[in-house]
Amino acid sequence: MVGQQKGMLPFYVSYNQPGAHYPMHYHDFAELSFVMEGTGSESINGVTHELRRGTMSLLLPHHIHELSSSSSDPIKLYSCMFDIHILFGNPYEDYMNRWIHKIGSELPSFHHFEGDRLNAVTTLIGQIVKEYKESHMGRDAILRGKLIEVVTLLLRAMLDGTESAAVQHNHPKMRVWNILRYIHLHYNEPITLNSVSSHFNLHASYISRMFKEYTGKTVGDYMHELRISRATTLLTASEMSISDICLEVGYDNYRTFARVFREHHGMxxxxxxxxxxRPVISP
Structure with a gap:
């Protein structure tokens, strides 16, 4: 996570009230969200579910999602962002590695908690927030333990629940989401419409038409947006030189990077x- 201080647990908590629509995006880290009040909907990798009090979602790195909130009953939620690797490493937690990577495919990405389980996870979230705000000895150990506990309760609920994780992978919309995820994972590599076409064994013209229909953008324009978005984060939150950032986000030519950046930000x-x-660090 960019900006994380060395030696600290890669974990961040915030309380948010999103606007009417939070557009499609992704993170390099995992995100656990828990709705405290309000109603709305969330789409994760193209699958939409309701949001209401007690809804908990777990997004793995590079899962693409967007959120809509009711104007009359706006969503208010806690968001815990963390490096997914902090969930692993202990032999007593092998179950975590076995199940966590099935979220979004064999397991749903969310669960609606109710009754005693809702009370239990609400209490846990409160304890996480309280510990996060303090600086007591062992803070990171307690935060990691509470996070593992709440994710374990979520996995139990998912395994016991009725939410369907079945995805129609051949549906055109799901094809687009599979392509989107591929681009999100490889945007900093030299990929093109033709290479995407070859990877999915689909005609480039079909991908181009379908992608534009569902996203409103061309594959090239969407990839530029991802690269420039990542570049802005690195420019403001890292000490990397601008030439290194250019290469990091997928441009092998600084002139192209500078031109596209100026088109997006006017500078x-x-x-x-x-x-x-931030000081300008020489290339």
Whole structure:
């Protein structure tokens, strides 16, 4: 997680009230969210579910999601973002590795908690928030333990629940989401419409038409957005040189990077960094 202080648990908690629509995005880290009040909907990798009090969602790194909130009953939720590797490493937690990676495929990405289970996870979330705000000895150990506990309760509920995780992979919409996920995973590599076409064994013209229909953008434009979005994060939250950032986000030519960046932000990468009170680090 960019900006994480060395030696600290890669874990962050926030309380959010999203706007009417939070557009499609993804993270390099895992995100556990828990709705405290309000109603709305969330789409994860193209599968939409209801949001209401007690809904808990777990997004794995690079899962693509968007959220809509009711204007009359807006969503308020806690969001815990963390490096997924903190869930692993102990032999007594082998079950975690066995099940966690099935979320979004064999297991759903969410569960609606009710009754005693709702009370239990609400209490746990409260304990996590309280511990997160403190700086007592053993804080990180307790946070990791509470996180493992709440994720374990979520996995139990998913295994016992009735939410369907079945996905129609051949449906055009799911094809688009599979392509989107592939692009999100490989955007910093030299991929093109033709390479995407070859990977999915689909005609480039079909992918182009279908992608534009569902996203409103071309494959190339969407990839530029991902790269420039990542670049803005690195410019403001890292000490990387601008030339290294250019390569990191997938551009092998600085001139192209600078041109596309200016098209999106109306200024050069160095001016953008300076405008966010960061020193310009020489290439």
């Amino acid at each position: 050069s990468p160095s001016d953008y960094r300076m405008s966010h009170n």
